[in-house]
Amino acid sequence: MRNSRTRRLVVTFVLVVAAVFGARALSGSGQANPAVGPPDLALLRSRLSLVSRVHPQTGVTIAEGTFAVPEDRTTGKGRMIHLAVVVLRAKSATPRPDPLFVFAGGPGSDVTQSQRGYLNAWQQQDRDVVLVSQRGTGGDNRLGCSLAADDTNIQGYMDPLFRDDVFKPCLEELKGKFDLTKYSTFAAADDYNEVRLALGYDRINVTGGSYGTRMALVYMRQHPATVRTAILNGVVPIANKNPLYHAANFDLGIRALFAECAADADCRAAVPNLEAEFKAILARLDAKPAAASVTHPASNAKVAVTLSREAFLEALRVAMYSGARNRQAPMLIHRAYEGEFDPFADVGLASERGLRQRLALGHLLSVTCAEDVDRITEQEIGTIAGPTLAGDGRVRGQRKMCGFWPRSTLPKDYGDPVSVNVPTLLLSGTLDPVTPPRWGEEAASHLPRSVHLVVPGAHGVGGPCLEGIQRRFLEAGTTDRLDVSCAAEIKPAKFQLTAGR
Secondary structure, eight states, X not given: OOOOOOOXXXXXXXXXXXXXXXXXXXXXXXXXXXXXXXXXXXXXXXXEEEEEEEOTTTOOEEEEEEEEEESOTTTOOSOEEEEEEEEEOOSSSSOOSSOEEEEOSTTTOXXXXXXXXXXXXXXXXXXXXXXXXXXXXXXXXXXXXXXXXXXXXXXXXXSOSOOHHHHHHHHHHHHTTOOGGGOOHXXXXXXXXXXXXXXXXXXXXEEEEEHHHHHHHHHHHHSGGGEEEEEEEEEOOTTSOTTTTHHHHHHHHHHHHHHHHHHSHHHHHHOTTHHHHHHHHHHHHHHSOEEEEEEOTTTOOEEEEEEOHHHHHHHHXXXXXXXXXXXXXXXXXHHHHTTOOHHHHHHHHHHHHHHHHHSOHHHHHHHHHHHTGGGOOHHHIIIIITTSSSTTHHHHHHHHHHTTSOOOOOOTTTTSOOOOOOOEEEEEETTOSSSOHXXXXXXXXXXXXXXXXXXXXSSSOOSHHHHHHHHHHHHHTSOTTOOOGGGGGOOOOOOOOOOOO
């Protein structure tokens, strides 16, 4: 029997959900290689190599180095890989014993590259902040595909990402160095647990954004007793099979954008027919790709490019991840409708280039081929992706690459929802084009001690109110009586309606 409780803030943009379901037994279910005995702490500590320094501007002590893990966790034999490790020591003289472990998005982002964002941040005042490159994303084992981010081929950024000419050479390069079947999310979860042990922490708090929430959920399932709290921002539960729902999620995001513009007096006055103009652009691009010019990111020279319907929609989808670019979208659409595609193409180039340079795309395939794409059926492609504005091109393109990419072997229960008794705060943005609120609701429905907040914003929400809520949550270690009242007062950011490029 299911017991549920719901708290709701009755406002236009904010929904608070705390659902209680029957929790699954708190075993390490889903763990690929469950431990058969107590860990060898001396061995784990011997694999950790850290050097400390003091940051001159902030006075923060930073310990940096590597942690060695076997590439093949099943046997523990063979090649060792080295994960980059950064520990930002708490500024407090009496730090909390439970650090914050941060998981990055993607799949494919190296979280250690974000250390400047956490240096002297609020999270680091009372707790150590631990950043460990997930296997395949950094250290000496980054599974990058350089041809995906080639500045000598600017048109390539406007073309579909998942192409044979990018990923077949990438596979040939990587398979000679690494066993690409060993870079799963569940293997990474056990890596993180070993880092925890080597660093001497008992329980930890975990946080992640986008795919980092999937990493956090899998870690919570495999090592529930080690997690004090979890904060998930832009939630990707197991049910969200990447990239099956990308096009449908974008449809939700763009419709929400149209509705918000129509409800905003300034946006409505500047672009009174936004949705009609958007549809007119798509009709034109169906007939003929648009010509545009962009500024080369290195030389600043003008480069001619073309935008197909697929390229236009994908550039818009990725641009809408960013809160700032989301606010620019109505005017960019309007100018494209008037025949000025250059501003849109510049934003699309910056968004796609940033994404492709940041992600280790070989890692993305090593994770998603087994964990997501292999769970997608032909019927789902037809019913979920097919009827959308963007169609099924992305999911079929990624599926084609998975046709030749190596993959890990999934635990039998991998596709089951994560249901653990960990206090969890979930955050969703109303205009998120890739992880809209429905996915936070899905994850929360299986987490009996969760609160889900939906607030104005895009992919990854923040601001003073949410910072305060997260501070209170971390301090208390529970969602019980958590004060989230300020969330009802969060307003959408102003649209950027000037015509400047």
